[in-house]
Amino acid sequence: MMTQELIDLLEGGNLDALQSFISQYQPYDLADMFNQLDKQNQLRLISSLPTTLGAEVLEYVEPDLQYRILGQLEKEKTALLLNEMSSDMVADLLLALHPHQAERLMTYLSTDYQEKISNLMNFPPDSAGSLVTIDYISARSSWTVDQTLQHIRKVGHDAEIVSYIYVVDPRGKLSGIISLKEAILANPSARIEDIMRADIISVPAQMDQQEVASLLSKYDLIAIPVVTLDNRIIGIITVDDLIDVIHEEATEDFQKLGGSQPLVEPYFKNSVWSVFRKRIGWLLILFVAEAYTGNVLRHYEATLSEVIALAFFIPLLLGTGGNSGTQTVTTLVRAMALGEVKFKDIFKVMRKEVTTGLLLGVSMGIVALIRAEFLGVGIAIGSVVAISALIVVIWASIVAAVLPLILHKLKVDPAVVSGPFISTMVDGTGLIIYFTMAKIMLNL
């Protein structure tokens, strides 16, 4: 509805009404409407926005659309918008384009800026470097507070976050940090190096983004400087970009725990074919691992023919084992992702999970006995089912507690121990437990 109003305004040509409509919305909302417009109206909207707002709106739009719009605008407007967009977004845009297209857009940037952007584009996609924006404020350690504030008044318009000022020494190395608040509260004639904090948290450009995200969340920062190996500042990473990393990381772990390779794109962006490829691998591996349940059952064929009622409880027993294993593994893998549990805790974890498993096993054993009674298979088979349920639940807890920790130790992402993986592990071993119990307790 509001999009329709915008369309009417764009096509109506009443600029005042258009401006007053626009002023009611945030850049994100305008981008949302922008995405629903046809090409002509998209161009009209971007042209009618002030450059800063136009750049902000474009930042929320997909790279291919960014490129189409920038290519159709007047050259001057394109140059203004590109130079106004934050540097990490420009680098992302250029990386998403065909090299020829990227080269064309590059010509709109100043030589100086071109070089900086090229540097940003060289960092691997998962590294801190690839999230960097160079639109930060720096000050010399020898400046006074007043000089620094004047400097900010001069260059601050382009900066993305001005909550912190990064202090560099005469050799260009990052030597401290001062918040804008501290600068304002300080005596204007004080020297920056006397009031800055020197115990600064910075990260190397090579660091994994997920590590940066946990540092930032640990120390409650809203931006973190990224430095070269010799401590020169490359730029900063702001908290809003890291929130996206936190979301992506959790999404990947979800999909791994669901027994699928992670999908990189949002749900509807993935083609059926790419979803198929992400899923079929694990399905096949699990199928092969599960296949030996067939051999186990064939091995016990005689027992099974003799007491066919044993078959009635196979899905129930295996299901219960798989369920309790899945409960343990999801809790544990998440706790490991958050750094709450480490390999050195393996015995603590085992003690906890085995004790819990014992309580759960006893409970499930009792209900299994009741269930067998209701199915009318007799107390002997009922006891076999109950004891098996007890052992299978404890066994599932042990496997689910130990495997993720060992994998983590072996530098394999523990999230590959998915619910389906644990269920599969428990299915085969659970059958062996069940039939062994049956042979012993029923004298078969």
Place this chain on the structure above:
Amino acid sequence: MMTQELIDLLEGGNLDALQSFISQYQPYDLADMFNQLDKQNQLRLISSLPTTLGAEVLEYVEPDLQYRILGQLEKEKTALLLNEMSSDMVADLLLALHPHQAERLMTYLSTDYQEKISNLMNFPPDSAGSLVTIDYISARSSWTVDQTLQHIRKVGHDAEIVSYIYVVDPRGKLSGIISLKEAILANPSARIEDIMRADIISVPAQMDQQEVASLLSKYDLIAIPVVTLDNRIIGIITVDDLIDVIHEEATEDFQKLGGSQPLVEPYFKNSVWSVFRKRIGWLLILFVAEAYTGNVLRHYEATLSEVIALAFFIPLLLGTGGNSGTQTVTTLVRAMALGEVKFKDIFKVMRKEVTTGLLLGVSMGIVALIRAEFLGVGIAIGSVVAISALIVVIWASIVAAVLPLILHKLKVDPAVVSGPFISTMVDGTGLIIYFTMAKIMLNL
């Protein structure tokens, strides 16, 4: 090791050496060491820290320890620390204590501050209001920029984040926002109401924290104002507190998807008993739901006795169905949590999942045929297994695609459709599919 160094310094009494040691670390790291000290040294450390730093360190410490320390310090120091801590942390501390203890601590606060803190303590735990800090900066819309900056110099020391200044009109209602950067860049004699942004994003105190978190991440904000129903500002929520909410939300969804009720505390903080209680409920529900597989199998007892080889493939077929259902459900529930998929997309989702399920089903049918061949059960039973695998995989995809969307529509959290839940649903229906196919194809 660094903790040992700190202990030596605390017990040695060389204050200069202690100060220079302390100056190397961040509040978070000092809190980490603090937690490992004995009581005497904890008191020594807090007493020797400057008040601001001491308060920051305490903020990272658990409420019961905060209280023990505050109770043992000199009254004057306690008052200083309490007044320096951010108001949301003080409210959390007071809420965690016994009312008598809270009352005792309250006496250290000014009457004015006492009242504000009491207000904060009245908000429900999951609401925006309970995350609010009142340590923000506000300005009157009629002030000039210069007046505002002077005001910040006067009151800014206590403010938690001074990146934004919140503008209130003469009636005390939130009317706009201006960033500190904008204030510094503006003409000192400009009036705030002329340069502020009036299109401000604020949230009511009653809003759910998770909703606030997604607003903040959508609009890339670092703080968001919280208002009463008549638009008076109560305080602000800062991004660092919301990152914790984002983490907690993902953790809850993980545990639900693993078929367990969410644990509120970090892994090791939960007693075996509380973990047991969170898990047993779903285990029992799933057990009951799974139990009818026993009836299905008893119903087909004659068929099963006649062709005992059919039993060999039960765990394999049900496992494969459960696995592919789990893959779908984890992907989908996560996409719904991130707002990528909504109920209106139900047919799009079904088309996508059924097509993917068809591809997966055909693949799994083929490997099932190969597996049956290797187990030497003959082509007839092999065909039954293959066709059943195909149908079961497609069926699991449909169930896993539709159920979470319907639950969401019914206002039930879709994360209750866990992997174990889907596996259980598929187990019973999968058996019916399998035996129906067997009866038809083998003429039983």
